[in-house]
Amino acid sequence: MSALTNMLKELRERKLWPIAIGLIVALVAVPVLLSKNAPTNLITPVPSGALPYSTGTTLPAISVQTTPASVKLAGRGRDPFTPQHAAVTTTAAVVATVSTSSTPAGAAASTGSTTTASSGAGSSAAGSSTTSSSAGSGSTSAPAPSIPAPSTPAKPAPSGLAANQAYQVSLAITTPSGGLNTIDSLTRLSILPNPQQPLLIELGALQGGNSVLFAVQRGAVVSGPGTCTPGPIDCQILSLAPGQTEGLSTQTSTGGTSSVALFQVTAITAHDFGSAGQASQARQAASAQGRKLLSQAGLNAVSLFQYVPSIGAIVDLRNLTVGGS
Numbered sequence: 001m002s003a004l005t006n007m008l009k010e011l012r013e014r015k016l017w018p019i020a021i022g023l024i025v026a027l028v029a030v031p032v033l034l035s036k037n038a039p040t041n042l043i044t045p046v047p048s049g050a051l052p053y054s055t056g057t058t059l060p061a062i063s064v065q066t067t068p069a070s071v072k073l074a075g076r077g078r079d080p081f082t083p084q085h086a087a088v089t090t091t092a093a094v095v096a097t098v099s100t101s102s103t104p105a106g107a108a109a110s111t112g113s114t115t116t117a118s119s120g121a122g123s124s125a126a127g128s129s130t131t132s133s134s135a136g137s138g139s140t141s142a143p144a145p146s147i148p149a150p151s152t153p154a155k156p157a158p159s160g161l162a163a164n165q166a167y168q169v170s171l172a173i174t175t176p177s178g179g180l181n182t183i184d185s186l187t188r189l190s191i192l193p194n195p196q197q198p199l200l201i202e203l204g205a206l207q208g209g210n211s212v213l214f215a216v217q218r219g220a221v222v223s224g225p226g227t228c229t230p231g232p233i234d235c236q237i238l239s240l241a242p243g244q245t246e247g248l249s250t251q252t253s254t255g256g257t258s259s260v261a262l263f264q265v266t267a268i269t270a271h272d273f274g275s276a277g278q279a280s281q282a283r284q285a286a287s288a289q290g291r292k293l294l295s296q297a298g299l300n301a302v303s304l305f306q307y308v309p310s311i312g313a314i315v316d317l318r319n320l321t322v323g324g325s
Contacts, residue, residue: 147172147174147180147245147262147263147264155267155269156209156210157205157209157210157268157269157270158209158270159208159209160311161270161279161311161312161313162270162272163276163279164272164273164274164275164276164278164279165270165271165272165273165279165312166270166271166273166279166282166283166312167204167205167209167268167269167270167271167283167312167313168184168185168186168268168269168270168271169185169186169202169204169205169212169265169267169268170182170183170184170185170186170265170266170267170268170269171183171186171192171202171263171264171265171266172263172264172266173192173193173261173262173263173264174261174262174263175193175261176261182266185271186202187285187286187287188202188203188204188285188286188287188290188307189201189202189203189204189286189287189290189291189294190202190287190290191287191289191290191293192214192248192263193248193260193261193263195289197260198217198293199216199217199219199220199248199250199260200214200215200216200217200220200222200238200248200263201214201215201217201290201293201294201297202214202290203215203237203302203305203307203314204307204313204314205268205312205313205314206239206305206313206314206316207308207311207313207314207315207316208313209268209270209313210241210268211227211239211240211241211242211265211268212239212240212241212265212268213237213238213239213305213314214237214238214239214240215236215237215238215294215297215299215302216228216235216236216237216238216299217293217297218297218298219250219251220248220249220250220251221248221249221250221251221257222235222238222246222247222248222249223246223247223249224240224244224245224246224247225240225244225245225246226238226239226240226241226244226246227239227240229301229304230301236299236300236301236302237299237301237302237304237305240264240265241265242265242266242267242268243264243265243266244264244265245262245263245264246262246263246264247259247261247262248260248261248262248263279312280309283309283312284309303317304316304317304318305317
């Protein structure tokens, strides 16, 4: 109580008691006045009509159809439980109808069967070339057969050459327009089907004159009776005998194949020159562009086959024995 008495005494001495009384009255009067003037209904009533909305772009009306619509589909009906045959792209059927001549005896050819691997399933014949494609994944059919079968079988080339002789390779290959391009004397290391689309490089005749070897570039796919090294899955060297027709395709980005051409070694012959010097010059002739492309190809199997100008043919180093054993 002494504190309150001292405060009142100090207010009287300083003549501040009127101000203190006014403050006390204001503290009591203000809440009373505010409570009397405050609105009793603070909730805004909801209008009975529709709520107002923006008058912007009118939205399209949505109509819900509760009854199923009747749609007539064109085409023939099919039982969904009937298994469908997978579409497989291969040039084997075309090759079978085109090539009717038999392989010469002793040729370095395959067993004559071509296996197509589709969707990662299937088996392949040892040594035969294959086409790897995915059913329905962008693969295209092979070009129409346009390489006629020879009327008479080509004469087998001599197993060895005389000093004034050199092997000559004749080739036939289809063109994109459906025509046929025939080459009577193919320069060694020529690029096929053309330098603008380098898929194969002709390496020359194999020793014995029974077949011609081709270096298969990356991205190229061959299919037919030819023999592949090291194998059909990774074909780097293709061996093709006269009369055998091979399909040439490219791999697509979808995993399928796109057919490019059909080609065939039509003949391997020994050409006579006027002198041994002319024959030696012919044996050493090769395409500079093909030589450069072959050096950049990075094909390991190429080292297994060496061209020897002295004999005018390719020697299969796998057949060589060490120490005469």
